[in-house]
Amino acid sequence: MIPAAFEYAAPKTVDEALALMQKLGANAKVLAGGQSLLPMMKLRLANPAHVIDIGRIPNLRYIKEDGRHTLAIGTTTTHWEIESSDLLKKKCPLLAETAAQIGDVQVRNVGTIGGALAHADPAADYPAAILALEAEIIARGPKGTRTVKAGEFFKGIFTTALGADELLVEVRVPMLGTGxxxxxxxxxxxxxxxxxxxxxxxxxxxxxxxxxxxxxxxxxxxxxxxxxxxxxxxxxxxxxxxxxxxxxxxxxxxxxxxxxxxxxxxxxxxxxxxxxxxxxxxxxxxxx
Ligand SMILES: Cc1cc2nc3c(=O)[nH]c(=O)nc-3n(C[C@H](O)[C@H](O)[C@H](O)COP(=O)(O)OP(=O)(O)OC[C@H]3O[C@@H](n4cnc5c(N)ncnc54)[C@H](O)[C@@H]3O)c2cc1C
Structure with missing residues (x-):
């Protein structure tokens, strides 16, 4: 099965992506790894006239230390990159362990942490880990950047605290200390x-x-x-x-x-x- 025809855009920056989201409104869908969106489009459960591919924006794919106690993960970081990150294995192994249990290796190679959280499937793996870690989710929209606590992010089936005009840009998890x-x-x-x-x-x-x-x-x-x-x-x-x-x-x-x-x-x-x-x-x- 193939999806209905759509226009494809590949912005080079977050600002460009946000501007496109503003302009196209409900006619557009953000594409990250496509592992949830594309099956929905093939089944005609989603029929966006425009697809905004954030997977080609540089600087959204990283895992790094941010201060002495926090790790910052860019939204388009794949499940595989999280599973195999030495930094995460050492400082927050729970997240690497969670990523390793998602689907199969093909899904993990392209699926992203931001896509999984924004999609909010009630049976997805990350949400449990994100809640237990008391992670923070960073969203960017036309009004600027805001931080949403994991406990306030999941609102219901496939529903989150993200606004329709916002992009999830980063996930912040604590380093798990001794003890x-x-x-x-x-x-x-x-x-x-x-x-x-x-x-x-x-x-x-x-x-x-x-x-x-x-x-x-x-x-x-x-x-x-x-x-x-x-x-x-x-x-x-x-x-x-x-x-x-x-x-x-x-x-x-x-x-x-x-x-x-x-x-x-x-x-x-x-x-x-x-x-x-x-x-x-x-x-x-x-x-x-
Ligand atoms: C065969 C198969 C098995 C799977 N098994 C599992 C499993 O065991 N456990 C599990 O947790 N998941 C599983 N998944 C889902 C997988 O983890 C997906 O990768 C994930 O749900 C969506 O991530 P994505 O990057 O592919 O997002 P996409 O499919 O590209 O997008 C999903 C949704 O999120 C929105 N979105 C994406 N990125 C952003 C962003 N940065 N900001 C705002 N909105 C955004 C999109 O507009 C879309 O609505 C499976 C999927 C498949 C196909």
């Missing part, structure tokens, strides 16, 4: 790899106890979310198998899980508990 460990684990759909349930955990251990925990899910409901009940149940506790299992039992308590041909709501609820336990245990192991 802090992170993990992302999922049960992926056997065909696409999308998460049936995915769980990211970031745990800081002090004196054998949990000083802080951030636990986030994807795949469970219409959007990725932080699970405050699990986080509260484990914080301050000794990090043994028993207390982790007890905290994991709280998982996904306050959400209405999705139900589809592959996994019922009850099964997703069950998987959320299983993956919360596994992700927390792995994060604790890595924090030591």
């Amino acid at each position: 802090t460990g992170g993990a992302y684990l999922k049960m992926g759909h056997p065909a696409s790899g999308f998460a049936i349930v995915g769980c990211a955990a970031v745990v800081t251990v002090q004196g054998g106890k949990c000083a802080s925990a951030r636990v986030a899910f994807t795949g469970v409901s219409d959007r990725a979310f932080r699970d405050a009940a699990v986080e509260k149940a484990i914080t301050g506790k000794a990090l043994d198998a028993q207390s982790v299992a007890a905290a994991a039992e709280q998982a996904a308590g306050g959400v209405a899980p999705l139900s589809d041909y592959y996994a019922s709501a009850d099964y997703r609820s069950h998987l959320a508990k299983v993956f919360a336990k596994r992700a927390l245990m792995k994060a604790v192991e890595r924090a030591k």
Whole structure:
């Protein structure tokens, strides 16, 4: 299947891309890796008259240290570049681990972090990691640049806090220091790899106890979310198998899980508990 005809533009700068977005409005779609947009166009679920390819803008594809505690990732950085980055593996391995679990190597070679976050598929992998890391998303629009906290970014199914005239330009994640460990684990759909349930955990251990925990899910409901009940149940506790299992039992308590041909709501609820336990245990192991 091929998409309907469209006009193609390849701006050379972010300002040029923003000007085109302003001019063309709802008739245009931004193209990054095309791994979600092009299938939608082929299926006629999206029919833009114009496609604005941001993949050819230099300076949007990078992974770098920004100060002593933060890593900055340009929006068109591919999943493969994130998965294989030595800097991320060393300073924020959770993100590299998450990228490595996306789809297959062909998808990871062209799909981008900005595209995945802007698309906000409820079963996408990055959102759980981005929430557990308390990352920041940098958006640029006609009114300038603004920072959106990960916790305020995902608004619902395929819906984010990005305005129609804004580009996601950068993602900022913290470096995980000594005593802090992170993990992302999922049960992926056997065909696409999308998460049936995915769980990211970031745990800081002090004196054998949990000083802080951030636990986030994807795949469970219409959007990725932080699970405050699990986080509260484990914080301050000794990090043994028993207390982790007890905290994991709280998982996904306050959400209405999705139900589809592959996994019922009850099964997703069950998987959320299983993956919360596994992700927390792995994060604790890595924090030591
Ligand atoms: C076979 C297959 C398997 C997959 N499996 C997984 C999986 O297991 N886990 C997973 O998480 N994902 C999976 N994906 C999705 C993949 O990760 C995509 O790369 C991602 O969802 C979209 O990124 P992209 O760069 O391809 O964006 P595109 O497809 O180019 O764009 C997606 C949407 O985001 C918008 N957009 C893109 N960049 C920006 C930006 N910078 N600012 C504002 N809006 C922007 C576009 O306008 C479009 O609406 C799979 C995809 C395929 C085809």
